[in-house]
Amino acid sequence: MSYELIGITVLWFFLYGYLIVASIDFGAGFFAYYAKITKKDHIINQLISRYLSPVWEVTNVFFVFFFVGLVGFFPDTAYYYGQSLLIPGSIAIVLIAIRGSFYAFESYGSKDNTVYMFFYGATGLLIPASLSTALTISEGGYIEETSNGVQLLYGELLSSPYSWSVVFLAIVSVLYISAMFLVYYAARANDQPALQLVKKYALFWSSPTIIASLTTFIALSQQNPEHFQRAIELWWVFGISVAFFMAAVFLMYQGKYYGWAFIAVMFQFFFAFFGYGASHLPYILNPYITLTSGVTNESMAVALIVVFIAGLCLLIPSLVMLMRMFLFDADYVKGKK
Amino acid sequence: MFELDNVMLSRMLTSMTLIFHIIFAAIGVGVPIMISVAEFIGIKKKDPHYTLLARRWTRGFTITVAVGVVTGTAIGLQLSLIWPSFMQLAGNVIALPLFMETFAFFFEAIFLGAYLYTWDRFKNPIYHWLLSIPVVLGAMMSAFFITTVNSFMNTPAGFDMEDGVITSVNPLQAMFNPATPTKVFHVITSSYLTSAAILAAIAAIFILLKKGGAYHKKALKLTVTATFLFAILTAIAGDLSAKFLAEEQPEKLAAGEWHFETERGADLVVFGTLNENNEVENAIRIPNALSFLAYGDFNAEVQGLEETPEDERPPLWIHYMFDLMVSIGFYLLGLSLLFLIFWKVKRLREDNRFLLWGIAAGGPLAMLATEFGWIYAEVGRQPWIMRGFMTVEEGATTSPYVGWMFILFFLLYAVLATGCIVVLRKMFKNNPAELELEHRYPQVAATKEDDKS
Ligand code: HDD
Ligand code: HEM
Ligand code: HEM
Numbered sequence: 001m002s003y004e005l006i007g008i009t010v011l012w013f014f015l016y017g018y019l020i021v022a023s024i025d026f027g028a029g030f031f032a033y034y035a036k037i038t039k040k041d042h043i044i045n046q047l048i049s050r051y052l053s054p055v056w057e058v059t060n061v062f063f064v065f066f067f068v069g070l071v072g073f074f075p076d077t078a079y080y081y082g083q084s085l086l087i088p089g090s091i092a093i094v095l096i097a098i099r100g101s102f103y104a105f106e107s108y109g110s111k112d113n114t115v116y117m118f119f120y121g122a123t124g125l126l127i128p129a130s131l132s133t134a135l136t137i138s139e140g141g142y143i144e145e146t147s148n149g150v151q152l153l154y155g156e157l158l159s160s161p162y163s164w165s166v167v168f169l170a171i172v173s174v175l176y177i178s179a180m181f182l183v184y185y186a187a188r189a190n191d192q193p194a195l196q197l198v199k200k201y202a203l204f205w206s207s208p209t210i211i212a213s214l215t216t217f218i219a220l221s222q223q224n225p226e227h228f229q230r231a232i233e234l235w236w237v238f239g240i241s242v243a244f245f246m247a248a249v250f251l252m253y254q255g256k257y258y259g260w261a262f263i264a265v266m267f268q269f270f271f272a273f274f275g276y277g278a279s280h281l282p283y284i285l286n287p288y289i290t291l292t293s294g295v296t297n298e299s300m301a302v303a304l305i306v307v308f309i310a311g312l313c314l315l316i317p318s319l320v321m322l323m324r325m326f327l328f329d330a331d332y333v334k335g336k337k
Numbered sequence: 338m339f340e341l342d343n344v345m346l347s348r349m350l351t352s353m354t355l356i357f358h359i360i361f362a363a364i365g366v367g368v369p370i371m372i373s374v375a376e377f378i379g380i381k382k383k384d385p386h387y388t389l390l391a392r393r394w395t396r397g398f399t400i401t402v403a404v405g406v407v408t409g410t411a412i413g414l415q416l417s418l419i420w421p422s423f424m425q426l427a428g429n430v431i432a433l434p435l436f437m438e439t440f441a442f443f444f445e446a447i448f449l450g451a452y453l454y455t456w457d458r459f460k461n462p463i464y465h466w467l468l469s470i471p472v473v474l475g476a477m478m479s480a481f482f483i484t485t486v487n488s489f490m491n492t493p494a495g496f497d498m499e500d501g502v503i504t505s506v507n508p509l510q511a512m513f514n515p516a517t518p519t520k521v522f523h524v525i526t527s528s529y530l531t532s533a534a535i536l537a538a539i540a541a542i543f544i545l546l547k548k549g550g551a552y553h554k555k556a557l558k559l560t561v562t563a564t565f566l567f568a569i570l571t572a573i574a575g576d577l578s579a580k581f582l583a584e585e586q587p588e589k590l591a592a593g594e595w596h597f598e599t600e601r602g603a604d605l606v607v608f609g610t611l612n613e614n615n616e617v618e619n620a621i622r623i624p625n626a627l628s629f630l631a632y633g634d635f636n637a638e639v640q641g642l643e644e645t646p647e648d649e650r651p652p653l654w655i656h657y658m659f660d661l662m663v664s665i666g667f668y669l670l671g672l673s674l675l676f677l678i679f680w681k682v683k684r685l686r687e688d689n690r691f692l693l694w695g696i697a698a699g700g701p702l703a704m705l706a707t708e709f710g711w712i713y714a715e716v717g718r719q720p721w722i723m724r725g726f727m728t729v730e731e732g733a734t735t736s737p738y739v740g741w742m743f744i745l746f747f748l749l750y751a752v753l754a755t756g757c758i759v760v761l762r763k764m765f766k767n768n769p770a771e772l773e774l775e776h777r778y779p780q781v782a783a784t785k786e787d788d789k790s
Contacts, residue, residue, distance in 0.1 A: 057402070057403075057406055057446040057449065057450060058443070058446050058447055058450065060406055060407075060410060060446075061439060061442045061443045061446050063410070064409075064410055064413055064439050064442060065439040065443070067413065067414060067417070068413060068432075068435050068436055068438070068439050069436055069439070071417055071424055071428050071432065071435075072428060072432030072433070072435060072436045073432075075424065075425045075426075075428030075429050075432070076425060077417075078416075078417040078421055078424035078425045078428050079421045079422060079424070079425035080421075081417065082417035082418050082419075082420075082421030082424060082425075082734065083421045083734055083735065083736060084736075085418060086418050086419075086734060086736040086738055086739070086742060087736075087738055087741075087742070089414055089417075089418045090415075090418065090742045090745060090746070091745075092414075093410065093411045093414050093415070094745060094746070094749050096407060096410060096411075097407035097408065097410070097411055097749055097753065098749070098752070100403055100406060100407040100410075101403050101404050101407050101753055101756060101757070102756065103403070104399060104400055104402075104403030104404075105400065105403075105756050105757075105760045148735050149421075149734070149735035149736070151736070296428065296429050296432065297429055297503070297504075297506045299506050299507060299508060300429060300430070300432055300433065300506055300508050303433050303508040303509070304432065304433060304436055307433065307436060307437055307440070308436075311437070311440035311443075314440065314444060315440065315443055315444070315447075318443075318444060318447045318448065318471075319447060321447070321451065322447050322450060322451060325451055325454075325455065
């Protein structure tokens with residue numbers, strides 16, 4: 001495997017990791033707020049905060065890792081994305097900042113403050129929407145390079161069916177992934193009332209997810225026919241993804257094996273995400289940056305890969321420790337610790 | 338005086354974010370070590386006062402960490418959003434420590450989460466204390482890695498430049514560039530100093546306002562001792578930084594010291610003003626001291642600003658930044674020493690109000706010194722963003738919306754600062770130490786009267 005392929009694969013894995021953990025987190029914030037205003041908070045909010053409290057910072061690092069790594073492996077992305085994403089990027093930063101800090105304020109400081117929870121819930125849906133702009137513009141047609149540098153074409157972006165379908169997909173996926181996870185977590189905690197409630201959410205959000213995926217595909221065929229063509233050639237990958245979707249929903253209806261149901265969700269997104277990523281190549285930003293044109297020099301690439309492997313050796317045991325303490329420690333989940 | 342063009346706005350936005358971030362970053366680097374020390378003393382002496390101290394510091398720390406993390410994420414993204422050309426160029430050479438920093442963050446975040454939620458989980462408290470070690474190390478590594486990046490901007494190394502194209506990159510050499518050792522040493526020690534001074538100020542204020550009991554006195558003694566030790570280290574590191582500048586970045590030292598002509602036995606100019614002919618007035622002159630500061634030799638030759646081309650000279654107002662930083666450094670050193678002497682000799686009681694007010698002022702002053710130090714270091718690098726290779730003008734974004742983003746981020750930081758203050762106040766006001774002590778360690782609270790006598 002060439003360095004650039006290793007690099008992009010590693011980054012894509014981390015973006016996938018962020019997609020999963022952040023969706024759980026973002027969606028949970030929304031559900032917590034929703035439960036609060038529909039006066040169901042006594043049922044699920046305890047559960048949500050026990051899971052979220054120890055991990056939100058780790059979630060954020062996944063994101064930092066992705067964008068720092070992207071600029072490291074592909075310095076050209078700093079120039080093109082940096083120039084064009086000033087506004088959407090800044091909005092995303094502001095939302096992330098509001099969310100992270102208000103979460104801390106709410107959970108360590110003034111408990112159950114509705115205003116804080118509103119910030120926390122609303123930003124959870126807006127962040128995926130603003131971050132998805134980066135993926136949208138990577139398809140090409142939304143930026144132009146002039147003598148005065150690269151500029152984003154806001155008119156194109158805001159009037160494009162593709163960009164809106166991506167936003168829609170991002171939001172519903174967040175709610176779907178999160179609800180599916182909370183079902184599993186409630187089942188582990190053996191919390192029946194919470195389980196019934198989040199299960200309702202999970203089933204409700206499953207059909208919009210699959211519909212949004214289809215519309216995004218159709219919009220892609222308009223926006224970037226070549227990418228669409230490459231995706232069609234990888235039809236089997238997307239097929240596997242749909243199969244896992246059906247398995248997840250089936251298990252959810254059965255009311256058993258919630259753990260497996262959530263694993264099926266993870267595979268559903270894994271295949272869809274890697275299918276999307278693989279068909280996106282060779283472009284990182286169509287048509288300005290390709291995998292080979294954008295990659296950094298060899299010595300940096302080697303150094304980054306070495307550091308990455310060393311970092312994983314440090315990270316994986318620590319993550320396992322964290323998960324055993326908070327996610328898989330039955331007493332903790334049940335609220336006994 | 339200056340126009341609000343894109344470059345100026347970009348610099349203002351970056352400065353604002355960094356000046357805000359560094360408050361929380363300095364606390365994030367320094368407070369874990371104080372927590373760890375307090376918890377350790379608590380375990381060794383079996384003194385719940387120290388354990389409670391560690392617990393309460395940790396609780397406040399969660400809030401500042403949260404703001405540190407989100408503002409750090411902001412500056413991380415802003416580096417690409419506001420300085421795209423710089424990151425494109427520098428990314429080729431200095432991406433390694435930036436990437437390593439994310440692992441340090443991961444490491445710190447994981448263990449911080451574990452530390453926060455496991456106070457009462459272990460039978461033997463030493464296991465809980467062990468969890469603080471990775472947090473201390475993680476914070477130190479974060480500071481180390483990011484500071485190497487900043488060092489690289491000051492003294493780029495580890496690559497060749499041919500016709501604007503970067504070749505023969507050596508990432509390790511770039512990371513361990515000439516500025517790295519002194520800069521890292523000074524940044525870490527000064528963060529420790531700042532954190533210790535802030536915690537000391539908090540203890541002093543409690544004693545002043547509420548006549549705090551044994552708990553606050555122990556807190557004060559621990560934090561002032563730490564302030565003293567870290568102030569010595571910071572001064573040594575600062576001296577080494579000045580020697581580094583004389584060697585590698587003489588124009589920054591010359592601008593900071595108002596040293597215009599190259600000469601032997603150079604005087605140190607302290608404070609003062611400049612008249613319209615750029616002549617120094619009203620200053621205190623310490624004979625030959627600049628030569629000593631720069632080379633450890635009263636007769637050494639120190640390069641003056643005249644040798645730097647006019648359009649590559651940093652602004653002269655950074656002189657005040659340097660002087661204020663150094664003054665605060667000596668203030669903290671002197672005051673903490675005085676306090677410890679009084680404590681030992683017991684000629685004066687330790688709740689001498691005059692000294693306590695001095696310590697209370699030391700916290701905010703230390704934070705100001707950190708800010709002044711950074712402004713001196715960063716503005717002293719002007720007009721370069723990557724010294725000798727790229728000016729700030731070449732590095733800045735050409736997007737026309739930077740001004741709006743400045744307003745947006747100004748509002749954000751105002752909200753974050755307000756929230757942070759409100760929550761911290763509430764947290765400690767509704768739950769004073771005495772109450773918590775009684776609640777958690779009833780047997781100690783009952784014997785509190787003995788401590789007081
Ligand atoms: C509590 C904070 C604090 C205190 C008391 C001091 N400093 Fe400092 N100083 C810093 C906090 C700081 C800093 C924030 O850490 C800086 C900014 C950039 C850097 O490398 O460190 C810095 C920069 C800095 C530089 C520029 C380094 C460079 O640009 O590479 C010099 C020469 C000194 N300091 C020297 C001193 C001296 C001689 C001090 C005497 C006691 C001193 N500092 C006290
Ligand atoms: C341009 C310069 C800087 C950038 C790009 C930057 C980047 C970041 C980022 C991305 C984070 C969030 C990490 C997370 O998600 O957990 C962060 C937090 C942090 N930064 Fe900065 N940083 C900068 C300057 C500094 C400096 C100079 C220091 C130290 C002296 C520092 C110390 C820290 C610490 C300790 C944290 C963690 C917050 C905490 O745990 O308290 N940063 N920084
Ligand atoms: C966290 C501690 C830091 C603080 C408080 C700080 C402070 C500042 C300030 C005040 C400026 C404005 C200079 C001016 O307007 O003339 C500035 C500029 C800048 N700094 Fe730093 N700096 C820090 C660390 C870093 C680090 C570690 C990096 C590199 C990764 C960095 C990158 C920059 C950039 C890109 C600029 C804009 C160019 C310029 O105006 O010089 N800074 N910083």
